[in-house]
Amino acid sequence: MTVNDDSFTSWKNREEIAESMIPIIGKLHREQDVTVLVHSRSLVNKSVVSILKTHRFARQIDGEELSVTETLPFLQTLTTLDLGPCQIDIGVLAADYKTDDRGLSVAEFTAEAVAGATGENKIERRDGRDVVLYGFGRIGRLVARLLIEKAGSGNGLRLRAIVVRGGGDQDLVKRASLLRRDSIHGQFQGTITVDEANSTIVANGNTIKVIYANDPSEVDYTAYGIENAILIDNTGKWRDREGLSKHLRPGIDKVVLTAPGKGDVPNIVHGVNHDTIKPDEQVISCASCTTNAIVPPLKAMDDEYGVLRGHVETVHSFTNDQNLLDNYHKADRRGRSAPLNMVITETGAASAVAKALPDLKAPITGSSIRVPVPDVSIAILSLRLGRETTREEVLEYLRDVSLHSPLKRQIDFTTAPDAVSRQRVRLLVPGHPGRPARLRRGVPDLPGPGGLIPAPRHPSTAARRTPRPRGVRASCCGSRPWRCAAAPSPSRWSRASPPPPCCPHCPSPATTCSSSTGSGSPCWRGDSAGTPAGTSP
Secondary structure, X not given: OOHHHXXXXXXXXXXXXXXXXXXXXXXXXXXXXXXXXXXXXXXXXXXXXXXXXXXXXXXXXXXXXXXXXXXXXXXXHHOOOOEOOEEXXXXXXXXXXXXXXXXXXXXXXXXXXXXXXXXXXXXXXXXOEEXXXXXXXXXXXXXXXXXXXXXXXXXXXXXXXXXXXXXXXXXXXXXHHHHHEEOOOEEOOOOEEEEOOOOEEEEOOEEEEEEEXXXXXXXXXXXXXXXXXXXXXXXXXXXXXXXXXXXXXXXXXXXXXXXXXXXXXXXXXXXXXXXXXOOOOOEEEOOOHHHHHHHHHHHHHHHHOOEEEEEEEEEEEOOOOXXXXXXXXXXXXXXXXXXXOOEEEOOOXXXXXXXXXXXXXXOEEEEEEEEOOOOOOEEEEEXXXXXXXXXXXXXXXXXXXXXXXXXXXXXXXXOOOOOOHHHHOOOOEOOEOOOOEEEEOOEEEEOOOOOOOOOOOOOOXXXXXXXXXXXXXXXXXXXOXXXXXXXXXXXXXXXXXXXXXXXXXXXXXXXXXXXXXXXXXXXXXXXXXXXXXXXOO
């Protein structure tokens, strides 16, 4: 057998193993709300080649490619355990198993590692939460795709309705067609059926009611069986509390804006300040795409080095707000043809930093230019740091943050010399149509917002280097089981020392916490050995 034949045989064997993993991953996701990851990359709804490429990504973390032959035994073991809703990283499990010298079998090691999400410690599955999209433009359709693709067992977020203004004949068919095919993000991954008689779109089995209304005051959502719902306003028409509060109609409990909020509307960047949401807050903003791009790396740099001042330069793709051809526009220069011009414009990202990072006292300035590409933007941060460092130290620190910190869902890292914007198109992260901040040579390169899965604040360097159990994290807060989502500051501990109380409602580390993090999420705690002790809904 030649070398080429040997390589091809190996590839076919790995393909066969990856094929066998797909039904296991799907069943865990559908029946137990378990999301399987490899180094924070989800394997749910992935193809054979995508699973193999995700395993190959491990080279950037462990220095060598991770084989599906190594992770399959861990995946098979998960099917034998009484797991509750959680996220389990089989890449981390495989890496930690290699360094474990206790002689445990894969089954024994896995059962111990995920003990905090099994049996009496597991989170009980809850009923799904209704979601309504107010508006069905570019952002609305991408959010719809994500909600549908991540529906799982149906016990999470469930897209129940879309509210739009009437558009005449064939309106429903045209809107379904736009959901089915996107010129930038490609085909919808699934099937879509239109029921004009009942004004519904059925996407991957999710029945979505299309409600026609010209104003929020016209809709009573309870008439459609919608209760306690989260309404996502992606129109941008209302951005202050007074305007957004119009959505708080019967059946609506919370309002989320997909644009920067004005006035006292909280601008939330997950992984940075999501833990500041008050339980009774009904109106929040996801901030802007640029804000979501720069705030996570800015926070990481401030935590480690201190930031004295900074400037952000954004090179932004054109948007629907600009004109296709020259025409009148109320804003300066935006009336000029978007596909033909670079257009200098303003950005509110610098001022939005103060809302997301109130503890950052450094002045941040900003400038922006729109360029003739339809998707992906670049944000370049220039920072004056509080202490001396080297380029190599900063790069290593940012790489570590992107791989191991709670901000790894928001920050990515690459050293590819040929990285360009086009390769970031069509890569969606859960919860928001965009891409995570991409770091190259220490600067944010390809920005975009983070996911819906919250991540707590970034810990100090000393805390990050503390030995810790790894491999499983609670779906309630998107973190690992030794971190409390309700804690006002990082609280991480080693196997040898007990954790502090996770929040004011927890009198001691080992007691059951019944508090809410502000989004209905429970806390993780630990026992005296630093292992997960369970959760309380």
